[in-house]
Amino acid sequence: MPVATDEMGGLDGPPKPPGRSHAPRETRDAARIPPGRSHAPRETRDAARIPASATYARYDYWRPRLARALTGPVHGVDRLFDRVYTSRYNPLYRTGTLASLCLLIALVTGVYLLLVYEIGRPYDSVVRMQEDPFLGRPIRALHRYASDVAVVAVVLHVARLVMQGKTWGPRALAWITGVLLAGAMFLSAMTGFVLVWDEFGQALAVVGAKMLRLVPLFPEPPDRAFAGDRPMTAQFFFMNLFLHVAIPLGMVGLLWLHTTRLARAAWFPERKLALGTLAGLVVLAVVWPAPLPRAADLLTIPGRIEADWFYGFWLPAAQASPLAGLAVGVLAVALLLVVPWLLRPAAQERPAPAAADPDKCEGCEQCFKDCPYDAIQMVTGQHPDRHPLLAQVQPDLCVSCGVCAASCASLAIGPAGRTALHQLAAARELVSGVEHAGAHTVLIACRSNGGVTDRLRRYFADDGAIAFFDVDCAGTLHPATAAYLASRFGGSVVIGCPPQNCVHREGATLADARLLMGQKPAVPGRLGPESIRVLHDSLGEWPRIVAAIDAVRASRPAATGAPGTRARVAFAAAFSAVLLVLVAVGSGAPQGAAADHALLRLGWRLAGQVKERCRDLGADELAKRPVHMRTPRECASEVLSYDLRAEVDGRVVAEKRVNSPGLRADRPLNVEEDVVVAPGEHAVKVTFTPAAADSGARVLAFDGTLRFERGRVVLITSANDRLIVR
Numbered sequence: 001m002p003v004a005t006d007e008m009g010g011l012d013g014p015p016k017p018p019g020r021s022h023a024p025r026e027t028r029d030a031a032r033i034p035p036g037r038s039h040a041p042r043e044t045r046d047a048a049r050i051p052a053s054a055t056y057a058r059y060d061y062w063r064p065r066l067a068r069a070l071t072g073p074v075h076g077v078d079r080l081f082d083r084v085y086t087s088r089y090n091p092l093y094r095t096g097t098l099a100s101l102c103l104l105i106a107l108v109t110g111v112y113l114l115l116v117y118e119i120g121r122p123y124d125s126v127v128r129m130q131e132d133p134f135l136g137r138p139i140r141a142l143h144r145y146a147s148d149v150a151v152v153a154v155v156l157h158v159a160r161l162v163m164q165g166k167t168w169g170p171r172a173l174a175w176i177t178g179v180l181l182a183g184a185m186f187l188s189a190m191t192g193f194v195l196v197w198d199e200f201g202q203a204l205a206v207v208g209a210k211m212l213r214l215v216p217l218f219p220e221p222p223d224r225a226f227a228g229d230r231p232m233t234a235q236f237f238f239m240n241l242f243l244h245v246a247i248p249l250g251m252v253g254l255l256w257l258h259t260t261r262l263a264r265a266a267w268f269p270e271r272k273l274a275l276g277t278l279a280g281l282v283v284l285a286v287v288w289p290a291p292l293p294r295a296a297d298l299l300t301i302p303g304r305i306e307a308d309w310f311y312g313f314w315l316p317a318a319q320a321s322p323l324a325g326l327a328v329g330v331l332a333v334a335l336l337l338v339v340p341w342l343l344r345p346a347a348q349e350r351p352a353p354a355a356a357d358p359d360k361c362e363g364c365e366q367c368f369k370d371c372p373y374d375a376i377q378m379v380t381g382q383h384p385d386r387h388p389l390l391a392q393v394q395p396d397l398c399v400s401c402g403v404c405a406a407s408c409a410s411l412a413i414g415p416a417g418r419t420a421l422h423q424l425a426a427a428r429e430l431v432s433g434v435e436h437a438g439a440h441t442v443l444i445a446c447r448s449n450g451g452v453t454d455r456l457r458r459y460f461a462d463d464g465a466i467a468f469f470d471v472d473c474a475g476t477l478h479p480a481t482a483a484y485l486a487s488r489f490g491g492s493v494v495i496g497c498p499p500q501n502c503v504h505r506e507g508a509t510l511a512d513a514r515l516l517m518g519q520k521p522a523v524p525g526r527l528g529p530e531s532i533r534v535l536h537d538s539l540g541e542w543p544r545i546v547a548a549i550d551a552v553r554a555s556r557p558a559a560t561g562a563p564g565t566r567a568r569v570a571f572a573a574a575f576s577a578v579l580l581v582l583v584a585v586g587s588g589a590p591q592g593a594a595a596d597h598a599l600l601r602l603g604w605r606l607a608g609q610v611k612e613r614c615r616d617l618g619a620d621e622l623a624k625r626p627v628h629m630r631t632p633r634e635c636a637s638e639v640l641s642y643d644l645r646a647e648v649d650g651r652v653v654a655e656k657r658v659n660s661p662g663l664r665a666d667r668p669l670n671v672e673e674d675v676v677v678a679p680g681e682h683a684v685k686v687t688f689t690p691a692a693a694d695s696g697a698r699v700l701a702f703d704g705t706l707r708f709e710r711g712r713v714v715l716i717t718s719a720n721d722r723l724i725v726r
Contacts, residue, residue, distance in 0.1 A: 056426035057417030058447065059351055059402060059472040064343045070163040075450050075539070078501070082540025084575045086568075087498035090538075091277070094269040094500055095157035100255060101268050101277060102150035103185075107248055109143040114245065119237045122197040123295045130292050141285035144308070145580075147189055148587050149281065151310040154182050164448075164503055168344030170261060170373065170397050177258040179336045181251055188247040189311045191240040197232070199305040202296035203315060210322040211329075220605075220661070224670055227603035228298035229717040229726060261397060262505070263374045276576075284580045291588030299713040299726070301599055307591035316592065352416045353398035354405070356391040358382040360412035363389030366520050367404040367413050372505040373397055376404060376413075401504035402476040406514065409521035411478075420478035427469060427481050431488045434467050441491040441553050442467045444482065446474050448503040452495055452539050459546070465553070473497070474534070475507025479514050479522035486531040491552040494534040495545070501538070508536055598708035600675040602646060602654065602686060604718035606700075607668035641691040642669060648682050657691060679710045686716055686723060 081090045091098060116136065118125040129136030158178075161167060167175050190208065194201040209223035225236070259265035268274055293306045307315065318325030335342070344350075354375075356367075359382065368376045368391060375397035381390040391413055393404075405414030411421045431437055443460075445453040447470055460466040469485060471477050474496030486492045494515065499508040513519035515534055533552050537544045551557060614635040622630045639660045646654040653675045661667040671688070688700040702723035706714050715726040 056422040056429075057415075058470070059400065059415070059418065064165075066343065067163050067165055070159055074159055074163050078450060078538065079540035082498075082538045084572050087501070087536070087538040087541060089273055089276075090498065090500070091269075091273060092156060092160075093498060094273060095153040095160065097266055097269040098273075098277065099150045099153040099157060101274055102146040102153065103248065103251065103255075104268070105146035105278065105281065106143055106150070109139050109146070110245075110248070112139050113143060114241075117195065117241070119234050119241060122195060122237050126196050126198075126292065130289070137289050138282070138285045141288070141290035142281055144290040144587060145281050145284055145583055147185075147192070148308065148310040148583050149277075150185060152583070154185070158182075162339075162343070165343075166503075168340045169350070170375070170399050172340035173261060174258055175340050176337060177254050179333070181254050181258060183333065184247050184251050184254065186311060188244055188251070191244040191247070193308065193311065194240045195237060195244060196292070197237070197296045198293040199296060199300075199302065200293050200307050200312065202226075202298065203302045203305060203307075203319070204312065206302070207315060207318045207322065207325070211318065211326040214323060214326055219667060221670055221672060224603070224605065224672060226298055227601065227672060227717070228713060228715050229603055232298075261373060263372050264506070280576055280580055284584060288581075288584045299715060301595040301597075301711050301713060302592060303594040303711055304590050304592050306588045309586045309589055309591070312591065319592075351400035353395040353400050354393045354402065354413055354415045356393060356413040358390055360410045361387065361390050361408075362410050362412070363387040363391070364409060364520070365389065365391075366409070367391050367407040370407040370506075370510055371404055372401065372507075373399055375399070399504075401507070402472050403504055403507055403510060406476050406478045406510070407521065418472065418476070420481065423471070423476075423478055423481050424484065427484050430467060430469055431485070434489075437467070437488045438490050440465050440467050440489050441493065441549070442469055442485050442489040443493050443495055443549070444469045444471060444474075444477060444485065445495045446497055446507075447472055449495060449497045450501070450539050452537075452542075452545065455539065455542070456495065456545075473502065473504045473507035474511035475502070475504055475509075477511060477515070482515055482532055483522075491555070492532045493549055493552050494532060496534060496536050498536050498538050512536075595711040598677045598679050598710060599713045600646070600648065600653070600677045600684065600706075600708070601713050601715045602644070602671050602673040602675070602717075603715060604671050604700075604723070605668050606642070606671075606688075606718065640697055643687075643689050643691055644671060644673070645687050645689075646673070646675065647685040648675065648677060650683070658688075674713075677708050677714075679708050681705055681707050684716070688723070 078090065078092055081092050085091065087093070112135070113129070116125065116129060126140070129140050131137070161175070190204055194205045206223065206226045209221075209226060212218065212222045225232070255267065259267070269277070291306045302319065314325060314329070317328070356376075361381070363378065363381050365378055368378050375394050376391050377394060378389045379392045381387040391404075393413070400415045402415050402418045405411075405418060405420045405423070408414070408420060411419060411424075414420060414422075430442075434440055443456060443466060445456065445468055447453060453468075453470070457468065467489065474494055477494065482492070482494070494511065496508045496511055497503070499506075499512075502508045510519075512534060514522045515532060533548060535545060535548055537548075614633055616633055617631070622632070641660070642658045644654060644656050644658055645652065654673050658669055658671060660669055682705070684702065684704060684706050686700075686702040690697040690699070698721055700718055700721070700723050702716055702725070704725075706725060708714055716723050717726060718724070
């Protein structure tokens with residue numbers, strides 16, 4: 001038998017003599033059964049009566065068209081990163097935990113920024129941070145870059161979940177809370193950019209206010225506050241600061257809910273990857289400070305600004321049309337929320353949940369411990385005198401992964417057609433169909449290992465000494481099946497997934513624990529490391545896979561060293577530097593174009609514009625009314641409308657009737673108009689007159705010559721019952 005390397009891990013107990021079988025006792029006994037009889041464990045010999053080709057069902061990984069379209073690009077990027085970092089440390093397999101790590105970094109750095117930020121002097125306080133090379137500047141940059149990397153991690157996380165079909169059924173709660181987490185992350189980031197009150201923060205605030213104006217929930221237009229007639233108040237920045245602090249704290253609760261249906265949920269990546277990510281972001285923050293655009297100026301036309309594209313990619317489209325921006329945003333959120341129902345298979349295509357046979361279950365609790373989704377609970381057994389406990393599957397939580405089937409020593413649990421009983425029968429079918437199995441090598445291949453199995457089939461298509469045995473996941477391979485195949489074939493190799501990229505979460509880890517470390521239901525020491533080899537390499541590490549299989553076929557240990565380790569580390573460091581530079585560039589790349597025109601802005605608020613109409617009541621009218629309502633004079637208030645007219649060099653550029661907003665039309669009149677004007681001097685005439693000639697209300701007017709500068713705004717507003725220029 002080939003000898004496995006240290007990569008496989010060790011076993012408990014002394015090694016067995018070379019001539020003895022290392023399978024569990026039941027499977028070793030089955031080896032003595034003459035051909036034609038069952039090779040299954042003793043207590044399940046009826047497996048021989050099952051036609052394996054018809055009964056050993058496969059998990060049909062139903063995926064929508066979108067998922068199939070994403071498969072190629074996602075696997076292509078995975079292979080690139082596997083070659084650079086190896087599948088063991090590929091950050092793309094930890095995008096969910098990386099996003100959580102970035103949230104933690106942003107929270108910790110945000111505490112310091114909160115202490116030095118001043119609501120009354122927002123931009124000046126940030127400038128002071130930027131001028132501090134030891135604390136303020138690097139901490140602000142780390143806060144910014146961690147937030148940007150979180151966006152990339154979330155997008156990649158979503159793409160992988162869609163590609164793997166993990167969006168419906170028991171995973172719907174995780175998907176919906178994930179969408180809410182992403183939305184909260186974006187909202188928190190927006191308020192953070194506004195707090196800086198630079199040009200980018202101003203653009204976000206103004207466009208956001210214009211979009212909110214389209215929602216009929218506000219007594220006054222939200223964008224009225226950004227007309228430029230008065231400075232922004234401290235209350236505005238306090239509101240943003242409160243949201244910027246409160247939303248991330250709420251995200252912690254959402255994150256708990258997001259992972260509540262996962263057993264042994266990990267919120268952060270393993271130590272080496274977490275420390276490497278933190279170190280990379282710290283170096284970037286020190287070497288490449290976060291950008292700080294010019295201070296916000298509401299009387300400046302938004303032009304070419306340094307924008308954070310990770311959060312402001314939507315800004316140009318929304319500036320062109322706030323209505324289109326709002327519509328697309330609402331539609332995108334709505335589509336994301338209904339993905340669990342849009343991308344779910346038809347009822348007849350959904351895999352059935354696992355089920356436990358109450359007559360066979362011995363209540364060992366191993367399936368309860370191994371289930372990656374906490375879908376199994378232990379209840380009172382059907383035969384308490386023999387087995388006090390019984391495994392019971394909760395169908396609403398079961399994703400039909402089949403991992404529990406490999407946990408059961410009595411073969412009592414698993415999805416329909418995919419229990420270990422059926423798996424053993426399929427193994428018997430394979431052995432009976434291969435002549436001289438001892439001269440063959442069997443590849444026990446995971447069906448969801450990123451295309452490795454398909455490529456192996458093509459690679460060994462003309463090799464008659466290779467046999468394939470497919471399983472849904474390495475974690476669904478029962479140790480008895482592995483021992484039986486290892487005892488019949490000359491060599492056996494399990495081709496699994498990288499542990500962090502297992503479709504069934506912990507399948508690869510459980511396979512190692514059962515096959516290499518003797519975890520139940522395996523019998524420690526019976527399945528020796530020389531009997532079977534377990535690989536967790538990806539398609540990006542194809543040479544390692546082929547070398548390991550060739551080593552098993554040649555009955556020799558595979559090379560355990562990592563050739564070119566220093567060169568690999570150097571290349572990985574250079575590749576990481578390129579990725580970090582891309583993050584820095586995306587965090588401050590220019591957006592928009594410099595304005596080549598000027599603006600005439602008409603902006604003011606006029607309150608209390610009502611006209612009171614009164615009349616005297618006659619004696620007959622008074623007599624018809626109750627005594628307490630007999631007043632000789634009756635008055636009614638009428639809200640006034642105004643006509644706005646603006647002319648530039650004698651040309652009418654704005655003409656409209658302004659009505660009071662509100663359900664009862666009793667809100668103050670608001671005027672917000674922007675008119676494009678060529679740079680230079682122009683004669684401007686503006687009138688704001690009551691629509692009713694006999695109202696007696698005041699008339700606002702302006703008539704004069706104004707100078708317009710390129711990229712600047714000339715504001716005409718009201719003060720003391722007249723129109724003035726700012």
